[in-house]
Structures are given as C-alpha cells and as structure tokens.
Amino acid sequence: MTAAWAPRLGRGARLGFDHVRRVPVVLFPEGVLLLNDTARAVLEWCDGSRSIGEIVEGLAERYTDVREAEVLGLLGELADRGIVTGAVRG
Amino acid sequence: MTAPPLGLLAELTHRCPLHCPYCSNPVDLVPRSGELDTEQWRSVFTQARDLGVLQVHLSGGEPLARRDLPALVGHASGLGCYVNLVTSGLGLTEERMADLAACGVEHVQLSVQAADPLLAKRIAGVDAFERKRAAAAAVHAAGLPLTVNVVLHRGNLDQVGAIIALAEELGADRLELANTQYYGWALRNRDALMPTRAQLDAAEPVVRAARERLAGRMAVIYVVADYQDRYPKPCMHGWGARQLTVAPDGTVLPCPAAEVITTLSFDRVTTRPLAEIWYESSSFDAYRGESWMRDPCRGCDRRAVDFGGCRCQAFLLTGSAANTDPVCSLSPHHHLVREAAAPVATPPYLMRELPVIR
Ligand SMILES: C[S@@+](CC[C@H](N)C(=O)[O-])C[C@H]1O[C@@H](n2cnc3c(N)ncnc32)[C@H](O)[C@@H]1O
Numbered sequence: 001m002t003a004a005w006a007p008r009l010g011r012g013a014r015l016g017f018d019h020v021r022r023v024p025v026v027l028f029p030e031g032v033l034l035l036n037d038t039a040r041a042v043l044e045w046c047d048g049s050r051s052i053g054e055i056v057e058g059l060a061e062r063y064t065d066v067r068e069a070e071v072l073g074l075l076g077e078l079a080d081r082g083i084v085t086g087a088v089r090g
Numbered sequence: 091m092t093a094p095p096l097g098l099l100a101e102l103t104h105r106c107p108l109h110c111p112y113c114s115n116p117v118d119l120v121p122r123s124g125e126l127d128t129e130q131w132r133s134v135f136t137q138a139r140d141l142g143v144l145q146v147h148l149s150g151g152e153p154l155a156r157r158d159l160p161a162l163v164g165h166a167s168g169l170g171c172y173v174n175l176v177t178s179g180l181g182l183t184e185e186r187m188a189d190l191a192a193c194g195v196e197h198v199q200l201s202v203q204a205a206d207p208l209l210a211k212r213i214a215g216v217d218a219f220e221r222k223r224a225a226a227a228a229v230h231a232a233g234l235p236l237t238v239n240v241v242l243h244r245g246n247l248d249q250v251g252a253i254i255a256l257a258e259e260l261g262a263d264r265l266e267l268a269n270t271q272y273y274g275w276a277l278r279n280r281d282a283l284m285p286t287r288a289q290l291d292a293a294e295p296v297v298r299a300a301r302e303r304l305a306g307r308m309a310v311i312y313v314v315a316d317y318q319d320r321y322p323k324p325c326m327h328g329w330g331a332r333q334l335t336v337a338p339d340g341t342v343l344p345c346p347a348a349e350v351i352t353t354l355s356f357d358r359v360t361t362r363p364l365a366e367i368w369y370e371s372s373s374f375d376a377y378r379g380e381s382w383m384r385d386p387c388r389g390c391d392r393r394a395v396d397f398g399g400c401r402c403q404a405f406l407l408t409g410s411a412a413n414t415d416p417v418c419s420l421s422p423h424h425h426l427v428r429e430a431a432a433p434v435a436t437p438p439y440l441m442r443e444l445p446v447i448r
C-alpha cells in the first residue's frame with residue numbers, strides 16, 4: 001500500500017456510533033472495531049475518491065500531528081481484515 | 091474489570107430442514123414449544139444493546155424457520171445493531187431476502203455442504219444443492235455481501251478445489267473453509283469426520299494458491315482443524331470476554347457449546363436480566379480471566395494468547411473444564427487428541443433426527 005492508493009470501506013462495512021460506550025465504531029460482517037477519533041476521521045474520508053496522500057493533507061488542515069506513516073499503518077491493518085479496500089487511482 | 095460484550099449469537103430455533111452430521115449444535119435440541127416468543131427475543135435484543143452489543147448474528151438451527159424473523163431483524167437493526175443472517179439458505183427466496191434486507195439484514199452467511207449435488211445430499215440428508223444457488227442469487231439481488239461457509243471433513247476435503255470454484259460461481263465476497271470443530275453432533279461423528287493427515291496436506295497448497303489467485307476478489311479464510319495443531323485456538327477470545335450466545339429457550343451461554351459443561355448451571359433470560367447474567371452469574375464468572383487456570387496453563391507464556399483453549403473441549407475430553415484444552419501439546423491429556431486425530435476406518439454417519447415439529 002502507498003500514498004497513491006484510494007481506500008474506501010469494504011462491502012458490508014459501515015461507520016456508526018455506540019451510544020453505550022460513547023465511541024465511534026466500524027461495523028463489518030465479521031465483527032466490530034471501537035475507534036478513536038483519529039481513526040474515525042480517517043475512515044470518514046475513505047470514499048474511494050481520495051488518495052491516502054490527499055486524506056493525510058486534508059486531515060492535517062484540521063488536526064495537528066497527522067503522520068502519513070501512521071495513517072498508512074492503520075489503513076494497512078484495516079485492509080488486511082477486509083474493512084477497507086480500494087485501488088491505486090489511475 | 092469485565093468489559094461489555096460486542097456480539098450476540100441468537101440461536102432463534104433448533105428446527106432445521108437439514109441433518110448435517112457435522113452440526114455443532116447440541117445433541118438434545120430445544121423443541122418448538124420451548125422457544126422464546128417474539129416479545130422475549132425483542133427484549134433480549136434491547137437488553138443486549140443496552141449492555142453494549144453491536145452485532146447480532148441470527149442463527150440456529152435454521153433462522154428462516156421463524157416466521158417472525160422480519161420483525162426480529164427490524165428490532166435488532168432499529169437498535170443500531172449490525173445484523174448478520176446465518177443460514178442454510180433453504181427457503182431464502184428473492185422476495186424473502188428483499189424483505190429481510192429492507193428490515194435491516196446487512197450481511198448473509200450461507201452454508202454449503204459440498205461441491206456436487208450427490209455428496210451435498212449425502213451430507214445434508216436432503217436435496218439442498220440447487221437451493222443454495224437460488225439463495226446466493228437472492229442475496230445478490232438484494233445487494234448484500236455474501237460469505238459462503240463450508241465445514242470441511244473427511245467426506246469433502248478432497249474436493250476443496252471444486253468447493254472454492256463453486257464459491258466463486260456463487261459470487262461470494264468471502265469464503266470460510268472451516269475444518270470441523272468437534273462439539274454436539276460432530277463429536278458423535280468424530281471418527282467419520284476426522285480428516286487424514288494426507289488430506290490436510292493436500293488441501294493446504296490448493297487453498298494457498300486460490301487465496302493468491304483470488305486476492306482482491308474473494309477472501310479465502312481457512313480455519314485449521316484444532317486437533318492437528320500444537321496449541322489450541324483462542325476460544326471465544328476468552329470465556330465471557332466478548333460475545334454471548336442465547337439458545338432457543340433463552341439459556342444464556344458464554345460459548346455456543348457451553349451447555350455440555352454439566353458442572354455449571356446456566357441462567358435464562360426469562361428469569362434474570364441479561365446484564366446481571368453477563369456481569370454477575372456464576373457461569374460467566376467461572377473461567378473469566380486466569381485465576382481458574384491449572385498447570386500447565388497457569389505458568390505458561392501463551393496463556394494471554396490462547397486463554398488455555400476451549401473449556402468445552404477440556405470438559406468433553408478430560409472431564410474437567412478447568413483443565414488445559416487437550417489439543418495443547420503441553421496438556422497431560424494430549425494423547426486423547428492425538429489418538430482421535432489418527433482415523434482408522436470410516437464408519438457411517440450418525441444422522442441428526444429432525445427435531446420434533448409441533
Ligand atoms: C450451526 S449453523 C446454524 C445456521 C444454519 N443452519 C447454517 O447451517 O448455516 C451455524 C454455522 O456453523 C457452521 N458449523 C456447523 N457445525 C460446525 C462444526 N462442527 N464446526 C465448524 N462449523 C460448524 C455451519 O456451517 C454454519 O455456518
């Protein structure tokens with residue numbers, strides 16, 4: 001995976017909010033992940049139209065301390081579990 | 091501190107038109123007259139959501155055998171839960187699927203017995219093969235993601251390549267190839283189901299090649315037979331840690347197979363609030379954490395990785411649920427698993443009786 005990759009949520013995955021734990025979550029066929037605010041912000045931008053590089057730039061305008069390596073790491077893990085998919089934009 | 095659960099496995103009924111000899115459901119099935127009614131299931135879902143459950147797996151038996159399924163789906167989905175339908179596909183017409191999707195089903199897991207109609211019938215006990223195609227087509231028509239689940243055993247492991255091709259044909263997003271876990275009926279049929287080492291060795295490269303070939307199109311998950319492993323599976327991510335099961339009669343279980351542990355007594359949703367059962371009941375408390383562990387688990391470095399394996403398997407094979415899972419090569423009872431994992435002859439299947447339909 002590289003910064004040119006344009007991620008989106010995998011089929012059957014969606015973002016939600018858990019009012020019991022008061023945390024954002026991502027729900028998908030095999031399970032649930034509780035998210036922190038950064039992870040939620042990243043996933044909200046994963047719509048298949050933005051590259052990871054653009055997501056990092058966009059996030060950096062709103063949050064301090066956004067590191068591309070961390071975003072790549074997070075999305076790599078989520079891609080391994082099928083929660084995000086995507087392709088390099090041509 | 092005990093964390094709240096994330097998932098609920100709701101076994102809506104034990105009724106099922108199929109008779110899979112590998113079925114992990116209990117030997118003594120709950121009859122229809124013992125099932126929770128619609129209101130009681132609604133209350134289970136409401137309590138589960140309040141407790142922290144975010145994902146509801148509707149299973150059984152055959153969940154489609156419940157006529158109130160759309161109402162139950164609608165209720166769970168309305169609470170904000172992700173609803174997963176786990177089905178044999180019999181009775182899943184396009185209309186029914188469309189209705190269930192409109193009510194809130196977000197994903198379907200369809201079980202398939204074999205790659206050809208003859209073997210599928212031998213395993214399922216009924217002609218179900220063509221109906222799986224119809225069910226898969228209905229899931230696609232509804233626009234939902236599809237997982238195909240195939241339980242592997244001596245009878246179908248040789249056709250794993252054809253099974254993968256069938257799953258592609260059915261348009262699965264995900265294929266789960268799960269070697270049989272020996273609980274319930276499956277344990278009764280263990281000698282007939284146990285694969286040979288040669289079969290397992292032949293299947294692995296086929297699965298690996300398919301996974302590479304299909305990367306990005308269909309995810310292929312292969313769950314190894316734990317009898318063949320050196321260490322046990324991290325069963326349920328620990329007892330009473332993430333998920334709970336509610337049986338058709340409302341019995342609340344830390345693991346779907348837990349009722350076999352006859353030294354525990356399990357509470358029912360009809361007599362005790364779900365939150366109290368999760369946080370305070372003796373059955374959920376029994377094997378939480380690590381204080382119940384004996385040697386060799388007690389001093390083992392892997393205890394935070396596999397939690398000592400499966401309590402049900404320890405009970406079934408060694409007589410005590412607090413023992414190390416005998417699948418573990420460090421267990422003093424490991425010879426029991428080693429012996430069972432070396433099949434000799436292939437006895438005929440003991441077929442599941444149809445549950446009494448009243
Ligand atoms: C018990 S079934 C109930 C739902 C439905 N009747 C079906 O077969 O899909 C739930 C899931 O468990 C799988 N299963 C059944 N027995 C199993 C076993 N002994 N080991 C592993 N998986 C099993 C089935 O293939 C199915 O995907």
Ligand code: SF4
Pocket residue numbers: 106107108109110112113114115150151152178201442
């Ligand atoms: S595994 Fe087979 S017998 Fe068991 S509930 Fe599912 S379809 Fe029925």
Ligand code: SF4
Pocket residue numbers: 321322386387388390391392393394396397398399414415418419420421
């Ligand atoms: S001894 Fe217990 S904790 Fe250690 S590997 Fe075996 S089952 Fe796991």
